[in-house]
Amino acid sequence: DGGITQSPKYLFRKEGQNVTLSCEQNLNHDAMYWYRQDPGQGLRLIYYSQIVNDFQKGDIAEGYSVSREKKESFPLTVTSAQKNPTAFYLCASRVLGGTYSNQPQHFGDGTRLSIL
Amino acid sequence: GQNIDQPTEMTATEGAIVQINCTYQTSGFNGLFWYQQHAGEAPTFLSYNVLDGLEEKGRFSSFLSRSKGYSYLLLKELQMKDSASYLCAVREINYGQNFVFGPGTRLSVLP
Numbered sequence: 001d002g003g004i005t006q007s008p009k010y011l012f013r014k015e016g017q018n019v020t021l022s023c024e025q026n027l028n029h030d031a032m033y034w035y036r037q038d039p040g041q042g043l044r045l046i047y048y049s050q051i052v053n054d055f056q057k058g059d060i061a062e063g064y065s066v067s068r069e070k071k072e073s074f075p076l077t078v079t080s081a082q083k084n085p086t087a088f089y090l091c092a093s094r095v096l097g098g099t100y101s102n103q104p105q106h107f108g109d110g111t112r113l114s115i116l
Numbered sequence: 117g118q119n120i121d122q123p124t125e126m127t128a129t130e131g132a133i134v135q136i137n138c139t140y141q142t143s144g145f146n147g148l149f150w151y152q153q154h155a156g157e158a159p160t161f162l163s164y165n166v167l168d169g170l171e172e173k174g175r176f177s178s179f180l181s182r183s184k185g186y187s188y189l190l191l192k193e194l195q196m197k198d199s200a201s202y203l204c205a206v207r208e209i210n211y212g213q214n215f216v217f218g219p220g221t222r223l224s225v226l227p
Contacts, residue, residue, distance in 0.1 A: 033214070042120070042203065042217035043159075056212065090158065096213075102166065104149050105215060107158035 002027045006091050006108035012116045013078065013085060021076045021111045023091035030096040032074035033105065036060060037088040046089075049074055050096060078113065086114050118142050118211065120218035122204055127224045128194055136189045136202050136221045144209030150178050150189045151203040153220065159203055162189070191223075199225045 004025045013019045025032065031050045035043040045058030049068040063082025068074055074093075078085045089112075092105040119141045128134040140148070147166040151159035163171055165180035165187060177190040189202055204218040 035217075040124070040219065042219045043205075044217075045214060048212070048214060050212075058214075088156075102147065102164045104151075104161040104164060106161070109158045110156070112156075 004091060004093055004106055004108035006089075006111050008111060009109065011111055011113045013113060014116050016080045018077055018079050019113070021078070021089055021091075021113070023074045023076065023108055024072055025074075025091075025093045025106075025108075026072060027093055027095075027106065028071070029093035029106070030071075031094045032068065033092040033094075034058075034064070034066065034074070034076045035090045035092065037090060037110075043090060046076065088112050118206070118208055118216045120204055120206060120216060122202075122218045122221045124219070125222045125224070127226060130194055130196060130225055130227050132194050133190065133192050134194060134223065136191070136223065138187045138189070138204030138218055140185050140187070140204070140206050140216075140218075142185075142206050142208050142210075142216065144211070145182060145185075145206060146209045146213065147207040148178075148180055148187050149205045149207070149215065150176075150187075151205065153201045153203060155200075162202075194225050196225050196227065199223060 007022045033048045034046040047066040049055035065077045091108040094105045095103045150162040153159040163178040175192045180187045201220040203220045205215040
C-alpha cells in the first residue's frame with residue numbers, strides 16, 4: 001500500500017543537540033511539506049519542496065533545515081537554534097496538478113518531539 | 117494576509133447533526149479542504165470545495181460560499197468515533213498554492 005512513513009514516532013532531544021526526523025513517501029508525489037502542530041493551534045508550515053533539489057521556507061523555518069535529494073524523501077533537522085522544539089511534527093505530500101486541482105495533502109502519522 | 121477562524125470546541129450527542137463553521141480571509145482563494153484528526157494521529161482528508169454550494173459524501177457534507185468567505189462541515193448521524201478535531205484549510209494562490217490551516221475544532225460526541 002502506498003503512503004507516507006514518518007520515523008521515529010517519539011523523539012527526545014538534549015540541549016545543544018541536532019535531531020533529524022525522517023519522512024518517506026511511495027506515492028510518487030511531487031511536493032512534500034513539513035508542519036509543526038502545537039496544542040490549540042493550527043498546522044504551521046516549516047518548509048516545503050515541489051521538486052528534487054529545491055525547497056522553500058515556510059512561515060516558521062528558523063531553527064530547522066531540510067534536504068530533498070530524492071523524490072521519495074524529505075528529512076527535517078531540528079537544530080539547536082530551535083529553542084522551543086517540543087511539538088508534534090507532521091510530514092505531508094501532494095500531487096501537483098493543474099491550477100484547480102482537487103488534490104489534497106496526504107499526511108504521515110507524525111513524530112512527537114520532546115526536550116530532555 | 118491570511119486568516120482562518122473556527123470555533124475551538126463543540127459538543128453534540130450521538131445520532132444528532134452538527135455543523136462546524138469556518139470563516140476565512142485570503143487574497144487568492146483556490147479551494148477549501150476539510151480534514152479529520154484524531155488525537156495524536158495524522159489528519160485525514162474529508163472533503164474539498166472550490167465552487168459555491170454543497171458537496172455530499174455519505175454522512176459528511178461541506179458547503180462553500182466564496183463571496184462570504186464561509187464554509188461549513190455538516191456531520192449527520194453522529195457516532196462516538198466522530199469525536200476528533202476538524203481542520204479547515206484554504207489553498208492560497210499567493211502562498212505558493214500551499215495550504216493555510218485553521219486552528220481546528222475539537223468535537224466531542226456524547227452518548
